[in-house]
Amino acid sequence: MSLSITSLANIAIELQNGISHQDRFARLIRTLRQLLGGDATALLRYEARQFRPLAIDGLAEDVLGRRFALDAHPRLEAIARAGDVVRFPADSELPDPYDGLIPDHTDLKVHACLGLPLFADQNLIGALTVDGMDPLQFDHFSDEELRLISVLAAGALNNALLMEQLENQTPAVAAVPGATRSSSEMVGLSTGIMQLKKEIEIVAGSDLNVLITGETGVGKELVARAIHRGSARAANPLVYLNCAALPESVAESELFGHIKGAFTGAIHHRIGKFEMADNGTLFLDEIGELPLTLQAKLLRVLQYGDIQRVGDDSSQRVNVRVLAATNRDLKQHVLAGEFRADLFHRLSVFPLHVPPLRERGDDITLLAGFFCEQSRVKMGLRQVTLTDGARELLRRYDWPGNIRELEHALYRAAVLARAGKADGEIWLQPQHFQLDTDAGVKPASVASAHHIPAVNNLRTATDDFQRRAISNALDANAGNWAASARQLQLDVANLHRLAKRLGVK
Structure with a gap:
């Protein structure tokens, strides 16, 4: 299989459609994922030795809030240095920045990974990344075909950056000694x-x-x-x-x-x-x-x-x-x-x-991703990932302390989740967040809290409740662990581990 003239023309057309740069970028990576058959694509902007996601497809929503510093991500550094198409071998020991961040594949490592650096006047301005669970996913596409895609994407991104500079009427960051966008960046799209x-x-x-x-x-x-x-x-x-x-x-x-x-x-x-x-x-x-x-x-x-x-x-x-x-x-x-x-x-x-954080909608998820990546780097971890249940809890909480409270909550959760984890890959669960739910969670999420019976041993009662919940989910899903994990809003690997600890498995 190879890319036809028609498919490349479709990419060019998508880059002309849409009422905003954001819309064009979303169309681009969606089309690219369909053409190459990958599980996840991302368009990244490069500045101040880091990549910032501009548009994603097939990745967890909080990826849009993450900032990938080259010093902390060797694969992205390899793409930035390459100057051409980068194909990572399936057995590459370099950690993939998207491991655990592809929904429905959170318990698996990314196997096929492509990187297309984007240039304007020989200056690196961004990158396209394409990832797949099949190690042979992209072997049928030639470097020449992929270079054509990168040229089209680079032109679109460069036009967007020039328009942004004209609209802002501000000097480039490089003109200010020591300045970086990340030092004063406000994460959010609300x-x-x-x-x-x-x-x-x-x-x-x-x-x-x-x-x-x-x-x-x-x-x-x-x-x-x-x-x-x-x-x-x-x-x-x-x-x-x-x-x-x-x-x-x-x-x-x-x-x-x-x-x-x-x-x-x-x-x-x-x-x-x-x-x-x-x-x-x-x-x-x-x-x-x-x-x-x-x-x-x-x-x-x-x-x-x-x-x-x-x-x-x-x-x-x-x-x-x-x-x-x-x-x-x-x-x-x-x-x-x-x-x-x-x-x-x-x-x-x-x-x-x-505006307060409670009025910013999905920005909560983006900011959570931003702080997850920061905590990962500061704590020297391989991976810090939010489970679906944790994302839902964060979205429902009112955040009376706003962004500062969210930042501290993420760091505390990462510390708690890291305890006893030797491999440096942690999944943040709802129980890792010590939030004042009586004050901050919307009533619908705590409506049943008043009906919890008194218990003498909280750990025993919690374990019993989790055993029943897992057993009920397995019964409802005919023993399918993946479907049960989705119902319980857990990562399937974590569900297996929890079930083993509780004696369900």
């Missing part, structure tokens, strides 16, 4: 987060002050970093100050600095945050906690650009853009006389609101 990204792109290129609002843990500092990164000040410092952690006695010195002898303990000159951020950006987190006396002095800096060190009679000019963040309703604090109205209006020239 309507709310996409709108926020557009607003960030609009305001970043200006020099306006920005007030960032949102609940604790939604990622307000991430928004501030994205604004700074997209601004003309990006090569200069972004200085952070948490106003809530400032004792009033030292707050003025922290902001504006002091001279030697200004007060007891001032044994040398010290510059403040405003001087540190000169020609750059100052991010004032929890601005609502700033004392009223300091609010007046901050207002003066915003109006005239002058600062005065504590104990110094002279003033000096600074050129600083101020980004402020709060989880409070500052309008109400203004009405209550707890926050200056004139400062509020100065700061909120361009307000940005970060």
Whole structure:
């Protein structure tokens, strides 16, 4: 079997159809998977020594949120270095980044793997990956045919990147020393987060002050970093100050600095945050906690650009853009006389609101994948995979602590799941997540919690319940373990292990 002119033409047509780049990319990999007969395909964007999935087909949804660093994924590094079609042998000892991430094949290793690096003007911009469970899956296709596919895909991806750069009107990341997209990236494709990204792109290129609002843990500092990164000040410092952690006695010195002898303990000159951020950006987190006396002095800096060190009679000019963040309703604090109205209006020239995680839908799954990959790398594991049951639990939870709570929950779950696992491949189950279900899970998922009878031994009761559940599932599915695993929302390999431990198998 080989690719016909018609099939290649179909790929080209798919890349012209669709109302968005995302739609075109989805069509491309869907068509490619059908043509090559693989079990999973992915289009990846390359930047800052990592691959970021743009579109996937046949892979778990959380893959879209994962970021694959070359240093942590030798197969992807091989694709990035190759410059041509890469065919990995079926017995390759290099771990596959998608092991455990192909639904219905989670208990099997990927056997056939193709990598097509994508170039624009000899620069690597991305890759296509095609994976299959059959070791001989792609042997019938020649390198020449696969190169044609990579050329078509590279052209489409390069056009999308050029359009993005024109729309953003921002310099390339490489123009900013040390900058990477991953350091200020907001993972998510929900309507709310996409709108926020557009607003960030609009305001970043200006020099306006920005007030960032949102609940604790939604990622307000991430928004501030994205604004700074997209601004003309990006090569200069972004200085952070948490106003809530400032004792009033030292707050003025922290902001504006002091001279030697200004007060007891001032044994040398010290510059403040405003001087540190000169020609750059100052991010004032929890601005609502700033004392009223300091609010007046901050207002003066915003109006005239002058600062005065504590104990110094002279003033000096600074050129600083101020980004402020709060989880409070500052309008109400203004009405209550707890926050200056004139400062509020100065700061909120361009307000940005970060939506809570519970309003971001499938972004929860993408973020879970992002943190799974981060925990895998930090803990030196081969694989960290979410079971269907774990994904469902995460989607149903309300996340009062937002993204910060999700991140901590994933890391705790990975630590618990790793206990006793020598092979470094862990599956995150619902029981690994220590969530406050009484406060955070939607009522439908805990409706039966009030009817659980009292027990004397929780472990024994849990084991008995799991034995009955497994036995009932096997009876309902005529002894089919794979079907029973799907019903129980477990990986089939984990079901076999659990059944063996419980004495069902």
